[in-house]
Amino acid sequence: AQKITQTQPGMFVQEKEAVTLDCTYDTSDQSYGLFWYKQPSSGEMIFLIYQGSYDEQNATEGRYSLNFQKARKSANLVISASQLGDSAMYFCAMREGSNAGGTSYGKLTFGQGTILTVHP
């Protein structure tokens, strides 16, 4: 079963407007974390924001915020005041709990990605 689902293959937004990129996840762990990464056309993966399962507040980093709804198992990324430079692929990823030895702790499972295009 898919652990991380990004249902929007592509999204379009007008410059200066806000946009929400969806991410739903599936896990039976109590302790987990959710990451969002941005991948411009040049290929590098840029870390944007992190939300831990026990964090009571929604994470925010500048223009990025995470709408974390634990009961619904969703962790949507909200980008406010979109800029042309925000055009990129965006990935949601989940870190689940550890194996018995702890060394697998922190393995990431990625969603399929959403291509965001910002129009002027």
Place this chain on the structure above:
Amino acid sequence: DVKVTQSSRYLVKRTGEKVFLECVQDMDHENMFWYRQDPGLGLRLIYFSYDVKMKEKGDIPEGYSVSREKKERFSLILESASTNQTSMYLCASRRHHFYSNQPQHFGDGTRLSIL
């Protein structure tokens, strides 16, 4: 800033060749990872290493092996390259698995074509 360097941005090899993809990080990170990225599938974990000379299989290890002789270097090996291994390969590192809220830092990727 963490720097993860992959040896090649683009690589073209022939079917049956043994292919080496090299990755070096400069931040003394314990954990290193190799992923492949394919359209519509996101990133999939091939192998990871939580310490020198240690390795664990990820979700798609078949046809690949890895080597980590030094802490800063993690190599991905395609033992006998096949066309279905044409893909984008991304290396990543992270400080330590105890700090699981810390992000993985990625290299720029290697676009590998097997002809």
